[in-house]
Amino acid sequence: MSISADDFQIVQKFLLENSGISLAPGKEYLVEGRLQPLVYSEGFDDIHVLVVALNKNSESDLGKKVIEALTTNETSFFRDKHPFETLKTAIIPELLKKTQANKKIQIWSAASSSGQEPYSLCMLLRELGDVLAGWRVEIIGTDLSSDILTKAESGVYTQFEVQRGLPITMLVKSFKQDGDQWIIDSSIRSMVQYRQFNLLDSMASLGEFDMVFCRNVLIYFDNPTKGKVLEQMNTIMRPHAYLFLGGAETVIGITDKFKPVIGHRGIYELS
Numbered sequence: 001m002s003i004s005a006d007d008f009q010i011v012q013k014f015l016l017e018n019s020g021i022s023l024a025p026g027k028e029y030l031v032e033g034r035l036q037p038l039v040y041s042e043g044f045d046d047i048h049v050l051v052v053a054l055n056k057n058s059e060s061d062l063g064k065k066v067i068e069a070l071t072t073n074e075t076s077f078f079r080d081k082h083p084f085e086t087l088k089t090a091i092i093p094e095l096l097k098k099t100q101a102n103k104k105i106q107i108w109s110a111a112s113s114s115g116q117e118p119y120s121l122c123m124l125l126r127e128l129g130d131v132l133a134g135w136r137v138e139i140i141g142t143d144l145s146s147d148i149l150t151k152a153e154s155g156v157y158t159q160f161e162v163q164r165g166l167p168i169t170m171l172v173k174s175f176k177q178d179g180d181q182w183i184i185d186s187s188i189r190s191m192v193q194y195r196q197f198n199l200l201d202s203m204a205s206l207g208e209f210d211m212v213f214c215r216n217v218l219i220y221f222d223n224p225t226k227g228k229v230l231e232q233m234n235t236i237m238r239p240h241a242y243l244f245l246g247g248a249e250t251v252i253g254i255t256d257k258f259k260p261v262i263g264h265r266g267i268y269e270l271s
Contacts, residue, residue: 076164098240110214112141115152142197155184216246
């Protein structure tokens, strides 16, 4: 059974209010495809019955499962490459000058998904070797989905996942093979602390950061939500901090709290 217009609007409203994700008209097929397995697993007769139950009690376990089902977790190691190359050649050298006094760098991966982004950061930082000698680096990875965070914490990946963007030299140095799976080294896994977090919630409890990675997340939000998220991020970033967005994302026309770092697409600093 296809989802009705009324049921789609209920799901739209629920997702926007609880995750910030804006479902555009025309995404009915996506909702149907993502919710159908939940219909079967939860014992509903069809999508309409599931939506009725969701509408009656949006704060139930069903609500959490609907968000899990509709959250996009597309990711890969060293995704898009450019930000990581810029981080290594331009941003880290500047950041080391600015954090010389306390020799501490704190990084937030704001949509860490199954862990490829924060682990990519770990591997890149380890490659710098003596450059970071004496510095303490702390990385926190957060995501809305508890299921995907469980996978991230495990550090276990399929052959397909490690082939997406991960250089063979880093695969050999940082993973061990176990059958058809690859397990990231415990020394890298221990560099990241994971936490379930909704970007619509107050960020004050997260601490302060020198770098925030919020890549390919804002594209799912409407402009008012983007503005709220970015302005909150501004309050927990140190004066010298850098914000990394996805290649198709921008702060222009949304907030004046950030300005582009000249010559580095997708990277911003505080205004």
